Structures are given as C-alpha cells and as structure tokens.
Amino acid sequence: MSIQEQSERFTQVMTDFVSYVSKVLPDDVTKKLEEIRGRETGELQTLVYDTMFENQALAKQLNRACCQDTGVIQFLISCGENFPLIGKMPALLKEAVVRATKQMPLRHNSVETFDEYNTGLNVGKGTPSIFWDITEGRDDVEIYTYMAGGGCSLPGRAKVLMPGEGYEAAAQFVLDTMTSYGLNACPPLLVGIGIATSVETAAILSKKALMRNVGSRNENENAHKMEVLMEDAINNIGIGPQGFGGNVSVMGVNIENTARHPSTIGVAVNVGCWSHRRGLIRFDKNLNYEVLSHKGVTL
Numbered sequence: 100m101s102i103q104e105q106s107e108r109f110t111q112v113m114t115d116f117v118s119y120v121s122k123v124l125p126d127d128v129t130k131k132l133e134e135i136r137g138r139e140t141g142e143l144q145t146l147v148y149d150t151m152f153e154n155q156a157l158a159k160q161l162n163r164a165c166c167q168d169t170g171v172i173q174f175l176i177s178c179g180e181n182f183p184l185i186g187k188m189p190a191l192l193k194e195a196v197v198r199a200t201k202q203m204p205l206r207h208n209s210v211e212t213f214d215e216y217n218t219g220l221n222v223g224k225g226t227p228s229i230f231w232d233i234t235e236g237r238d239d240v241e242i243y244t245y246m247a248g249g250g251c252s253l254p255g256r257a258k259v260l261m262p263g264e265g266y267e268a269a270a271q272f273v274l275d276t277m278t279s280y281g282l283n284a285c286p287p288l289l290v291g292i293g294i295a296t297s298v299e300t301a302a303i304l305s306k307k308a309l310m311r312n313v314g315s316r317n318e319n320e321n322a323h324k325m326e327v328l329m330e331d332a333i334n335n336i337g338i339g340p341q342g343f344g345g346n347v348s349v350m351g352v353n354i355e356n357t358a359r360h361p362s363t364i365g366v367a368v369n370v371g372c373w374s375h376r377r378g379l380i381r382f383d384k385n386l387n388y389e390v391l392s393h394k395g396v397t398l
C-alpha cells in the first residue's frame with residue numbers, strides 16, 4: 100500500500116469505529132450494567148435499567164447514536180515509534196471525526212471558544228483532543244476513542260492538597276464532588292481518580308483511569324484498597340440509577356497514579372456516565388485492525 104492508500108484506509112476504519120462507538124457500549128460496561136440491575140430491587144430503579152437496555156437495542160437496530168450528546172471526541176493513543184502513520188495521525192483522526200459526524204450523524208459539539216460559533220463539523224481549535232504516549236521498539240498503535248459528553252464532563256475537578264492533608268483529603272475531595280455533582284452525570288458512574296503532583300498531571304491520569312476496564316484494579320495494593328473503599332463510600336451515598344436513589348451508584352472506581360512531590364498530592368476526578376462510550380482499537384503496521392473493546396466486531 101502507498102502512504103496515500105494507508106492514510107485512506109486508516110481514516111475510513113477510524114470513521115467507522117468512531118461511528119460504532121457512538122451507538123454500542125463496550126463489552127465490560129454492558130456486562131456491568133446487567134450485573135448492577137440485578138442488585139436493585141426497586142420498581143423505579145429496575146425500570147431505569149430496562150429503559151437503558153431498550154435504548155441500547157434500538158440504537159443498534161436503528162443505527163443511531165445511543166445518547167444525543169455524542170460529546171467532544173477524545174483520542175488516547177499508545178503509539179509505537181515505528182508505526183508508519185505516526186506523524187499523520189492528528190490530521191487523519193480529525194478527518195475521521197468530520198466523516199463520522201456526517202455519517203452517523205453525531206451532534207455538533209465543537210464551539211470555537213470566545214468566537215462562540217459552532218463549526219458544525221465536531222472539529223475546531225484543539226478538537227478532537229489527542230493525548231499521546233510513544234513507545235520504543237513497537238510498530239503498532241492502540242487508540243482509545245472516547246465521547247466526553249457535557250453531563251459526564253461536569254463533575255471533573257482537580258486540586259493540589261495542602262502538605263500533610265494526606266490520602267484522606269483526596270478521598271474527601273472525591274466524595275464532595277460526588278455529592279455535589281455526581282447526580283448530573285447520568286449514574287451509575289465510572290469514577291476515574293488521578294493521583295500525582297500538580298493539577299494537569301492528576302487530571303490526565305483521571306481520564307486515563309476511565310479508559311481502564313470496569314472491574315480492573317490498580318496493581319498497587321494500597322491503591323487497589325482505596326478503589327474498593329471509594330466504591331463502597333460512593334455507593335453508600337445512595338445516588339442510584341439516574342439519581343433516583345438505589346443500592347448502586349457506581350460501575351466502579353479506577354485510580355491511576357504516578358510518583359509525586361514529597362510534600363504535595365495532586366488529585367483529580369473525572370467521571371464516565373452509564374453511557375460510557377469508550378472504544379479501543381489496535382492497528383498493526385500493515386493497517387490490519389482489531390477492535391479490542393467490543394468482541395467480534397468487524398467495521
């Protein structure tokens with residue numbers, strides 16, 4: 100394949116992938132929602148879950164996005180240094196978003212800040228958002244596509260704690276955010292927490308935490324313990340599905356961390372809603388692809 104042919108194939112597969120992710124939830128989220136429904140006993144709560152499942156079935160059947168807010172598209176990329184399209188990817192992903200916006204269609208969610216006009220294409224200055232990790236010695240690429248809706252972006256907050264406040268203050272910060280804003284994000288939620296030094300390092304980790312599968316655990320024993328405790332604590336707030344109250348408020352709590360400055364803890368929280376449209380695709384150097392988030396899918 101020439102570089103032009105490779106570029107076209109990559110763009111078209113990503114167009115179809117973004118379109119697909121807008122209507123079908125990833126396998127881990129679907130499985131978790133089914134499990135949580137079984138833990139609710141109230142008539143209203145089970146009705147909410149039944150409505151969610153009916154919504155999912157209709158989205159597939161009618162080939163329509165499963166939530167009206169298809170978000171600002173974000174890509175989190177783990178790219179091998181030898182992947183052939185490494186330098187072209189930002190432009191190709193932008194084009195894929197434009198095509199998917201027309202193809203699905205996706206809601207027009209890119210408003211030029213200060214100029215206050217909607218581009219009508221879902222792309223603009225700095226959108227879609229692209230976050231990179233480059234890996235030595237690899238020639239493939241793995242790309243998370245995520246649709247960050249307005250409601251589920253709303254509870255996002257970051258803070259640097261005063262020296263000595265400790266992990267208890269990080270937990271309190273997350274719980275305060277959940278009691279004040281959790282309701283707005285269409286629960287049950289996937290809660291991503293980032294722990295680092297400064298607000299920006301914590302913030303990107305909290306988004307990366309949302310890319311991890313529901314039910315996966317941080318490999319550090321103490322972080323793992325905090326995930327479990329935070330999950331219990333947020334469930335005990337009793338937000339329930341769509342805020343109607345219930346036994347379960349979260350699909351899970353994922354924590355990502357780095358080493359940090361000895362005197363400060365930067366903490367950030369990011370939230371995914373029940374309609375957590377996150378997809379993961381892998382391309383090899385010959386542009387063969389595999390969808391990792393949705394089993395058995397061919398685009």
Ligand code: SF4
Nearest residue numbers: 166248250251285372
């Ligand atoms: S929070 Fe999620 S499900 Fe609710 S409107 Fe926003 S994108 Fe849709």
